[in-house]
Amino acid sequence: MQPDHTSVAIVGGGPAGLLLARLLHRAGVDAVVLESRDRAYVECRQRAGILEQATVDALREAGAGARMDREGITHDGIELRFDRRAHRVDFPSLTGGRRVMVYAQTEVVKDLVALQLADGGPLLFEAEVRAVTGADTERPVVHYRHEGRDHTLSCDYVVGCDGFHGVVKRAVPEAVRSTYERVYPYSWLGVLAEAPPVYDELIYAHSERGFALASMRSPSVSRLYLQVPNGTDPGEWPDARIWDELDARLAVDAEPGWKLERGPITAKSVLPMRSHVTEPMRYGRVLLAGDAAHIVPPTGAKGLNLAAADVVVVARALTARYRDGSTALLDSYSDTCLRRVWRAEHFSYFMTTTLHADPEQSPFDTRLQLSQLEQVSNSRHAAAELAENYTGLPIPD
Template sequence: MHTTVGIIGGGPAGLLLARLLHLAGVDSVVLESRSRTYVEERQRAGILEQATVDALRAAGAGARMDREGLVHDGIELRFDGRSHRVDFPALAGGRSVMVYAQTEVVKDLVALQLAEGGPLLFEAEVHRVEGAETDRPTLHYTHEGRAQTLSCDYVVGCDGFHGVARDAVPEGLRQTYERTYPYSWLGILADAPPCYDELIYAHSERGFALASMRSPTVSRLYLQVPNGADAADWPDERIWDELDLRLGRPMNRGPVTAKSVLPMRSSVTEPMRHGRVLLAGDAAHIVPPTGAKGLNLAAADVVVLARAFTRLRETGSTELLDGYSDTCLRRVWRAEHFSYFMTTTLHTDPGQSAFETRLQESQLDRISRSRHAAAELAENYVGLPI
C-alpha cells in the first residue's frame, strides 16, 4: 500500500492533519497503535486556543464544539489573599478560549475520518520507519496480527515523545532541550458542578491549585504535589479539603471519577524534520500543562503542515515543507517560555526561600496593576495566530 502522507498516531494532531489533508485533496493513512475506545477516552487537555477553535471549524469539526463547548473570556489569578481577573477579549484583540475536552475533539475527528476520509487503522503498531532520507520512506507495522508495510511520499510522526518517528531522526542530527520541574500535579475529574465561571489559578504557601471544568456538571481540578506522590495517598476528602484551602473558597463536592499524578517537564527536539519525516505535537515538544499549550501547539503544527502539503500539491513547491521546522519552532519556543513563566510564577519550589516567594507575588501584583503585563499574559494564553 502507498499513500502521499503516512501519519503515525491517531490522537488530535494526527486526526486533524488527516482531515485537513482530505479537504485539500491530499491522500493519507493514519496508523494508531491503541484501540478506538482507548483513544476516545484518554483524558488530556481541555482548553482550546482561538486558533485551534478556528482550525476545527475550518475542518468541519466544530459543530458539536460550538454547541457544547464553553467560551471563556478570562481567567482568575488568586494570590496573597486577593483575586484578579484577566479579561482576554479586552486585552487580546477580542480573542478568547474554549473549554472543550480533548476526548471530545478526538471523537469528532474520528467520526469524520471514518465517514469521509482515508484509512484510519486502530491497533496498528508502527515498529520502525525506514528510508527517511529517500523519496519513498516506509512504515513497518503490525495490524490484525499481520506484519505489513506502508510506503509514503512523506511521513508525519504524531506518536509522542516515546514514539518511533523520533528515532527516524539520527541522534547525532537532533538536539533535545529539557527541563524537569520539582513538583507534579494531582488531577481529578469529579461529577460536581463548577462553583466558578472561569478557570482559577491559585498561588499559595501550601502550593499551586487550579480549578477548571469539562462541562457545567463536571469539574477538573488540580493540586501541586511532590514528585513521586501516589494518588492512593490522597483520599477524596483530603483532596477537597486542600482545594478549599488553596483556592480560598469551598468547592462543590461530588464523586471523584478519575484521579492521577502528572509529572511536569518541558522538552523541545530540533529539528522537527529529517528528510521526508516530519515531527508534530509531543513527538517534537512537551510543555507543562500550566499554560494550556500542549494540544494547541500540536494543532498549530499540523495546520502549518497542511498548508505546506496543499502548496506542494497545487504548485509542486516544497518551500513551505522545507521551512516547516523553523516556522514551527518559533511558535514552540514562545509557548515553552510562556508555560515556563506560568509554572514557575505560580508553583512553590520545595526549596524556595521567602525572598523568592515575594518575587512571585510581586510578578502577580504587576499583572494585576499593569495593562501591559496583563496583555502579555492574555495574548499568550489565547494563543498567537497560526
Template sequence: MHTTVGIIGGGPAGLLLARLLHNAGIDSVVLESRDRAYVEQRQRAGILEQATVDVLRAAGAGERLDREGMPHDGIELRHGRRAHRVDFPTLTDGRRVWVYAQTEVVKDLIALQLVDGGPLHFEAEVHAVEAADTDRPVIRYTHEGREQTLTCDYVVGCDGFHGVTKNAVPEGVRTTYERTYPYSWLGILADAPPVYDELIYAHSERGFALASMRSESVSRLYLQVPNGTDPADWSDERIWDELDARFALDANREWRLKRGTVTSKAVLPMRSHVTEPMRYGRVFLAGDAAHIVPPTGAKGLNLAAADVIVLARAFAHLKDTGSADLLDAYSDTCLRRVWRAEHFSYFMTTTLHADPEQSPFETKLQLSQLDRIATSEHAAAELAENYTGLPLDPADTRQ
C-alpha cells in the same frame, strides 16, 4: 500499500492533519497503536485557543464544539488570598478560549475520518520508520496479526513523546532541550458542578491549585504535589479540603468548591522538552513527538494543532504549485512558536508553583510578578495574548 502522507498516531494532531489533507485533496493513512475506545477516552487537555477553534470549524469539526463547548473570556488569578480576573477580549482584540475536552475533539475527528476520510487503522503498532532520507520512506507495523509495510511520499510522526518516529531522526542530527520540575500535579475529575465561570489559577503558601471544568456538571481540579506522590495516599476528603485551603480568599471567607464523587485520580509529572529539528528528510515530527510543555499554560494540544496546520498548508502548497518551500521551512516556522509557548508555559509554571527549594526571596518575586499582572494592563495583556494563542497566519502581526 502506498500513500502520499503516512501519519503515525491517531490522537488530535494526527486526526486533524488527516482531515486537513483530505479537504485539500491529499491522500493519507493514519496508523494508531491503541484501540478506538482507548483513544476516545484518553484524558488530556481541555482548553482550545481561538485559532484552534477556527481551524476545527473550517475543517468541518466544529458543530458539536459550538453546541457543547464553553467559551471563556478570561481566567482568575489568586495570590495572597486575593483574586484578580484577566479579561482576554479586552486585552487581545477579541480573542478568547474554549473549554472542550481533547476526548471530544478526537471523537469528532474520528467520526469525520470514518465517514469520508482516508484509512484509519486502530491497533496498528508501528515498529520503525525507515529510509527517512529517501523519496520513499517506509513505515513497518503490525495490524490484525500481520506485519505490514506502508510506503509514503512523506511520514508525519504524531505518536507522542514515547513514539518511534523521532528515532528516524539520527542521534547525531537531533538535539534535545529539556527541563524537569521538582513537583507534579494531582489531578481529579469529579461529578461536581463548578462554582466558578472561568479557570482559577491559585498561588498559595501551600502550593499551586487549578480549578477547571469539563462541563456544567463535571469539575477538573489539580493540586501541586511532590514528585513520586501516590494518588492512593490522598483520600477524596483530603483533596477537597486542600483545594479549599489553597483557593481561600480573605474577601470571601465562605467561598468553597462544590464537592462530589471523584471519578478519576492521577499524578501528572511536569516536563519541558523540545527536539530540534522537527524534520529529517521526508519525516516530520508534530505535537508531543517534538515538544512537551507543562500544562500550566494550556499549550499542549494547541501547539500540536498549530504544527499540523502549518504542515497541511505546506503540503497543499506543494500540491498546488510544485514548490517545497513551505515544507522546507516547516521546522523553523514551528519552532518559533514552540519556543514562545515553552517560555510562556515555563513562566506560568515557575510563577505559580512553590518550588520546595526556593527561598522566601524567590517567593516574594513570584508575588511581585502576580501583583504586576493585577495592576498593569501591559503585563496582563502579555499574559492574555500568550494564553489565547499567537496568530497562525504570519501576516497577522498581533503578537
C-alpha cells in the same frame, strides 16, 4: 484492506494526527492514519481541555466544529488568586477580542474519529508502528503490525504525531537531533469530579501550600489539579483530603465562605511536569508534530494547541507540495514552528515557575513570585502579555 502506499503516512491517531488527516482530506491529499491503541482508549484519553481561537478555527476548517460550537464553553478570562486575594484577567479587552474555549480533548477526538471513519482515508486502530526507514529517501517506509500480521506502508512523507515516546522520532539520526529539556521538582494530581463548577472561568491559585487549578469539562463535571511532590501515589489522596486541600489553596479573604461544590471523584492521576524540545522538526521526508517534537508543562494550556498549530502548518505545506509542486513551505516547516514553540515554552515556564512553590525555594523567591503576580494585577501591559500568550499567538501563514 491494508493499504501499501499513500501520499502521507500519519503515525498517531490523537487530536494532532486526526486533525491533520481531516485537513489533508479536504485539500484532496490522500493519507493513512496508524494508531497503536484501540478506538475506545483513544476516545477516552484525558488530556487538555482549553482551546485557543486558532485551534477552534482549525477544527471548524476541518469540518469538526459543529458539536464543539454547540457544547463548548467560551471563556473571556481567567482568575488569579494569590496572597488570599483574587484578580481577573479579561482577555477580550486586552487582546482585541480573543477568547478561549473549554472543550475536552476526548470530545475533539470523538468528533474527528467519526468524520474520518465516515468519509476520510484509512484510519487503522491497534496498528503498532515498529519503525520508519528511508527517512532521507524519496520513498520512506512505515513498518507496522496490525491484526497479528506485519505490514509495510510506503509513502511520500511521514508525519509523526505519536507523542513523546513515539517511534517516528527515532527515524531522525541522533547526530542531527538536538534536545533541550527542563524537569520540574513537582507534579500535578489531576482529578475529574462529578460536581458542577461554582466558578465561571478557570482559577489559577498561588499559595504557600502549593499551586491549585480549578477548571471544568462541562457544566456538570469539574477538572481540578493540585501541586504534589514528584512520585506521589494518587492512592495516598482520598477524596475528602483532595477537596479539603483544594478549598484551602483556593481561599481568598474577600469570600470567607467560598468552597467548591463537592461530588464523586471519578478519576485520579499524577502528571509529571517537564519542558522538552527536539530540533529540527523535519528530517528528509519525516516531519514531527505535537508531543513528538515538544512538551510543555500544562500550566499554560499550550500542549494540544501547539500540536494543532504544527499540523495546520504541515497541512498547508503538503497542500502546496501536491497542488503546485512547491516545497518552500515544507523546507521552512521546522523553523516556522519552532519560533512559535519556543514562545509557548517560555510562557508555560513563566506560568509554572510563577505559580508553583518549589520545595527548595527561599522566602525571597516567594516574594518575587508575589511581586510578579502584583505586576500582572496592576499593569495593563503585563496583563496584556499574559492574555495574548494564553489566548494564543497567531499561526504563521
